[in-house]
Amino acid sequence: MNPLRKRIGVLGGGQLGRMLLEESARYHVHYAILETSEDCPCYSMANQFIKGSLMDELKIRELAASCDVLTYEIEHVNTEVLIQLEQEGKQIIPSPKILQLIQDKGLQKEFYQKNSIPSGKFFLVNSKEEWAPFIPLLGSDKFVAKTRKGGYDGKGVAILNSQEILSDPSLIPFDEPCVLEEFIACEKELAVIVARDQQGNIVTFPSIEMEFDPIANLVTVLLSPARISAELEQKAEEIARNLVQALNGPGLFAVELFLAKDGEIYVNEVAPRPHNSGHHTIEACYTSQYEQLLRILLNMPLGSTDLVQCAGMVNLLGADDFSGNYYLENLDLVNKIAGVYVHLYGKTESKPKRKMGHVSILAPTYEEVKEKANYVSKVLAFKKD
Secondary structure, rough: OOOHEEEEEEEOHHHHHHHHHHHHHHOOEEEEEEEEOOOOOOOOOEEEEEEOOOOOOHHHHHHHHHOOOEOOOOOOHHHHHHHHHHHOOOOOOOOOHHHHHOOOHHHHHHHHHHHOOOEHHHHHHHHHHHHHHHHHHOOOOOOEEEEOOOEOOOOOOEEEEEEHHOHHHOOOOOOEEEEEEEEEOOOEEEEEEEEEOOOOOOEOOEEEEEEOOOOOOOEEEEOOOOOOOOOHHHHHHHHHHHHHHHHHHEEEEEHHHHHHHHOOOOEEEOOOOHHHOOOOHHHHHHOHHHHHHHHHHOOOOOOOOOOOOOEEEEEEOOOOOOEEOOEEEEEEHHHOOOEEEEEOOOOEEEEEOOOEEEEEEEEOOHHHHHHHHHHHHHHOOEEOO
């Protein structure tokens, strides 16, 4: 089959799917989207739209029947149905077996351990009554608790004081299966995006340095390449490659890493899809993360991941003081700046800390990127309409 005649089905209709469709438009590829509501970023761009739950077997099968290959832009989907479809011969990238592993943070940690992927010390617990014996064994004044399933964008994650929890177990925030992890004192939080094609070829994008909102635990600003030594860059890339090699299947993967203060690099988590940390690649790299995924889905050669210039990205989050209709203040000021690219996700309603868009920034030097990013962060704001 001519690869450009393939029909691609996407589970999820959020902004990641929207940017995949935007990047694919010049190839004139047919997309079908499954999402719970027409009020989603992908709706106006899809060739076919199926309204339904991402857990609904019948709706997923309806999507699969109309498409040659399936992918997903969110992890919270029905993997049991997808595994059945894969066994029946439907092509799904990445494999739902990989997704099923990644959906469970406990299985993720065990996978790293089994495959000699460096990651922090951890213990698995099923209820809050099981926490106490393991907290001292983590060996840190603070520790991280994550629900094994269902968490995203900082939800289902808590950084806790070891002594406080041991003294007062009522402060335990979760009563479900969790991962308890040692707290790694970080110099920087990094990400490496890895693409693996259907023949097993692997390419990586230049490392990404991330800054987070301390309350919402969302990426606010990123820089690429990360401000680390060539040796650390190579080490981060090697760890990310080894992880994706161990997953043993095609797809696009974002590997989140901790650069500890002692210089060691540890894997935090991996996402089997385009990632917030790679939005800048649309303008900053010869091949964006979204086009790379399209190439993988269509079984085309992987593209160059080289950076055109130093790059940054600012997330545009909904204002804290209102929900509802909005406008973006000072857009005209930002659009006057060379190397600044505004992306809005088409969401009809702003909500506190909701991802509403992003701004990619290109410049010859880190200093210029950072200066532009600071200005964008300062002046762009969502206001009640």
